[in-house]
Amino acid sequence: MSDAYLSLEKLTLxxxxxxxxxxxxxDIGKGELIALLGPSGCGKTTTMRAIAGLLPVKxxxxxxxxxDMTRTPPNKRAVGLVFQSYALFPHLSVYENVAFGLKLKxxxxxxxxxxxxxxxxSVGLSSFxxxxxxxxxxxQQQRVALARSMVMEPKVLLLDEPLSNLDARLRLEMRTELQRVQKETGVTMIFVTHDQTEALSLADRIVVMKNGxxxxxGTPxxxxxxxxxxxxxxxVGFENIFALDQGKLKTEHGLADPSGALPGEALSxxxxxxxxxxxxLGSGPFRGTVRGTSFAGDRREYLLxxxxxxxxxxxxxxxxxxAPDAEIAFDLPAAKAAPLKRFA
Incomplete structure (x- = not known):
């Protein structure tokens, strides 16, 4: 049995x-801020729902x-949940929304x-x-939903895609707000997201999920x-990925030697x-033809x-x-590559 604060053991859903x-x-430690990261259908929201008690465990x-709270009803778990839609009562004031759960107790x-x-x-809404x-x-609605969960003093706070409904500027503000509240209260927090930037900027550790x-x-x-x-x-943004076969790159046209000596950890x-x-771009052993280009502010992106x-x-x-259709030399320096333990 694990001695972690929150432990999922051989969990099948x-x-x-x-x-x-x-x-x-x-295993999740007390006070950790954990991100469950992955594409739609990977199992991250299903896992969160099981922790909250909203989905039975197989x-x-x-x-x-x-x-052991595997069979404990949701209202007995000391687990808070902030929904993607916030789920605020529209006819109640901010005060009444936050007080709702406490009154039920x-x-x-x-x-x-x-x-x-x-x-x-604690969420900066005293005047609202x-x-x-x-x-x-x-x-502000997101912060009300956060306050409503936090006043219940949950042992674990779950957030389902907490920032997906916000524009870019508000997402940045709310990342800071979530971090501040989590660090000040010390609550163990798990949030579900498909946004790598959100996970990297918020989490102490990231759990990347695929196919359940x-x-x-690891850390961000x-x-x-x-x-x-x-x-x-x-x-997480590595868009040039190649399998290795006996130290050579497997490409669409056969094997190719990487540029430069492979670093030690890449040999296997x-x-x-x-x-x-x-x-x-502009030098190297490989040649490519420009098929697309786009301006992205401080950088320019090319497809070759x-x-x-x-x-x-x-x-x-x-x-x-x-220019489009221009032929250009390029290099994939082996020294800069990230070695992958698994390719499948």
Missing amino acids: AYGDTVAVGNLDL SGHIRLDGT GMRGSELDQKVRGGLT ADRKPAELSGG AIEQI EDIYNRPASAFVADF AAGLAWRPRMVT ASDLGPIKAEVDASEPVH
């Missing part, structure tokens, strides 16, 4: 006869703070008032207590710089991956057709522009 998550093991165990009077106002203060949800921005299983667990730096598989590499790797910005297959490159926008 299913919808009817269809297994959505199979034999999953995951087999395995969920243990929280030393107690029987809290009244000055104790209730102190708790609600403390919750609103009398407003209705329709009078708030998306970011964990593909890789580990996931970003040292993906374990081609799937993870592709998901299953594949190599390069981000577009790792590609050298080559004997290696499609290559995506990225250079500083101040560099000379390569």
Whole structure:
């Protein structure tokens, strides 16, 4: 038995006869901020729903703070849940929304008032207590939903795609807000997302999921710089990915020698991956034809057709522009590549 604060042990979850998550093991420490990251259908939301008690467990165990809560009803789990839609009561004020769960627990009077106002203060909404949800921005509604869960003092707080309904500026603000609240309260927090930027900027550790299983667990730096598989590499922005066969790149036209000596850890790797910005344009042993270009502010992105297959490159926008159909030399420096332990 694990001594982790929250432990998922050989967890299998299913919808009817269809297994959505199979034999999953995951240990989470007290006070950690964890991201479940992956594409639609990978099992991340299903796992979160099982932790909340909203989905029955087919087999395995969920243990929280030393107690097996696999069969515990949702309202007895001390687990908070912030929905993607926020699920605020439109006819109730901000104050009443935050107080709702506490009233169900029987809290009244000055104790209730102190708790609600403390919750609103923690998310910076003290002056919005009398407003209705329709009078708030998306970011403010998100904070109300967060305060409503936090005043219940959950042992674990679950957030389902918490920032997906916000515009880019508000997403940045709410990332900071979530981090602040989590660090100040010390609550164990798990959030589900398909956005790698969101996961990298918020989480202490990231759990990358694929087909109902964990593909890789690591710090944001580990996931970003040292993906374990081609799937993870592709998901976090390595767009030039090649399998290795006896130290050579497997390409659309056969095997090709990598440029430069392979670093030690790459000698036994299953594949190599390069981000577009790792590609050298204008020099190198390979040739490509410009098939597409796009301006992206401080950088310019290129799509090349080559004997290696499609290559995506990225250079500083101040560099000379390569015209469509121009032939250009390029390099995939072996020293810059991320070695992949698994390619499948």
